[in-house]
Amino acid sequence: MEGHRSIVIAVFSTSAGSGKTITAINLAAGLAKEGYQTCLVDLDLQFGDVMGYLDMVSDTTLADAQKALERNAASFRVEDYLTEYSCGGVSFSVLPPPREINDAYMVNVDTVAEIIRRMGSFNFIVLDMTSVFSALNLVMLDMSTVINFVGVVDFLPAVKNYKVGYDTLLRFEYEERKIRLVENKADEEKYISSRDVERLLGAKFYHRLPSDTAAVTQSIRMGRPLMFAAPLSPLTQSYWQLVGRYTNRDDSAQAQSKNHPASAQEGKKSRGLSWLLDLGGFAAHGSK
Template identity: 30%
Template sequence: MAVLIVEPHDGYATWLANALSGLTDRVIRAADPDEAMAAVAAEGREVLAAIFGPSLGDRDALALAGALQQGTPDVSVLLIRRQESGELIRQALKVGIKDILSSASDENAVRTAAAKAIEIARVLRGRLGGGAPTSDPGEGRSPGRVVTVFSSKGGCGKTFLSTNLAVALSRSGAEVALVDLDLHFGDVAIMLHLFPSHTIYDAAQSPGLDALTLKSFLTRHDSGIWTLVAPTEPTVADTINPGTIGSILKLLRSAFDYVVIDTPPAFSEPVLGAFDESDWLVMLATLDVPSIKNLKLTLQTMELLHFPKNRIRVVVNRADSKVGLRLPDVEKLLSSSVDATIPSSRSVPLSVNKGSPIMLEEPKGPVAESIRRIAALVVESQPAGRTKKQRRSLFARS
């Protein structure tokens, strides 16, 4: 695999190539858009990512990104600019550019962004070709609904939302499992003040896992929900075979009305496994430009992965923050509507620090109300013909 560097200035191109060392087998250099197009044509699918350096003009860079998007949409493009503006970000999003970095970025920042771009390209490569499209909900599936809460940017409230969404769904009497797929840094257990004796690691290690055995690995929360928590040691996470995640989720959905999944802020293999099993994707963002930019790119990536748009719900957290961006701006930027919002509230960090869901702490407050509305989005769209009675429950509520 190779990364293409498009940069007229020799010195900077060399610096970039050094920054990428170890990330890719080969670096291909092009001085202008023509050379770049020729290189991509000659290398075929070898090129996973392209980095446009700061000396390539804005107009050339956008045109080249547009041409690549047309011909080879699975090549991730990264743009390095001396100056960026809101307008440039908008234009860049339109032509599918995955990230924009400042030319003042150090080697580490370039490496991290390039690694992420390569990861996205790999994902798209694996899926665009032979990957089976996600099947329709209801088609040959067991009854549970799987809801994944995702955002490719960290810290926007995924764990807070997924824990509370699980509790909200269980309030109407449904049986709910909550899975922490943030295998390295998961904090569902902390947010719910749980002391689990088993984690998803035990489930993944268990040969021929069945629903009963899986039950023994779940930890019950006072609210009535069942959790499958992340390993306590991040190093243990690396030993989990991502292939087992899909079977764990299938077993859970066969036994629960809802399976809510919390995720890390990355398109990791377990997260892709969760997407495959998901009936609903709740995409979360906050009211700042980097967060919205990430959400836009994520929505584009989901489109490339053929995840049906009508099964995605966009939620803006801390939506009343007075930070300049307004919801109509966000909808324009996303070319998509925002389905629900959660207000900012001091009660959220209070409940998080206390380790008790806000659905229980302040069930009548505006935050709880907004989470009930998100739960309703998922419940109302339940396909007809599925009743709880058809399913034998292994998890009797006590």
């Protein structure tokens, strides 16, 4: 479709250990399994974990892509710098962070933005971001279709950080419907209830992820997303529900796909486009 743009999902947090990377990996894997062309970009430039979690190695990184784009923009192909992850017949692309910390300091914000813009062949781009309001993150948040704001609100400092982060996003004039509040480890006993946190935020959580440390540990040890490492885990099922919310998938569509795969695939593309248009669509993409 002329004017098509990728749906960019920023997975962001204001606290370390929020489950941000696990969420980004499983979103990318779930979207790919649903049949969408998906790219996962690790924007934790100094200490990115995506490659380690997925037990992957790559000869090329974001730093190499930047050098190539700056050297010759006309001949640059972003596909040459992506690494494919594949498991169980499902595959998605990964853009790894720089290997060396020195290279991370040399990353140019405008160049990264141009690299993301050149990923137009993908239906979904998932950004695994660091937990700071850096210049790079602000540009990526601007470019994102939705901000998947992850937090573990299990004690007062974490709740404070989450509220400060949410208030900051609103202060930067991101629309509330663009910000999707996602509570991780939502089923654990906490000093402050989720309902109290919602009252403090003045907004409801878009999605709640249960805790399953054993499944996450198994996933990391196997180098596989949860859907392949622990398909029966409640956390896996919750990630499937989150993927379904981002693709407008429902039970009837699943039944249709079993009986009429071709029509289901066509319907899937239509639903994805409808979801994007409902969110503000092409006009909102890349803007606040």
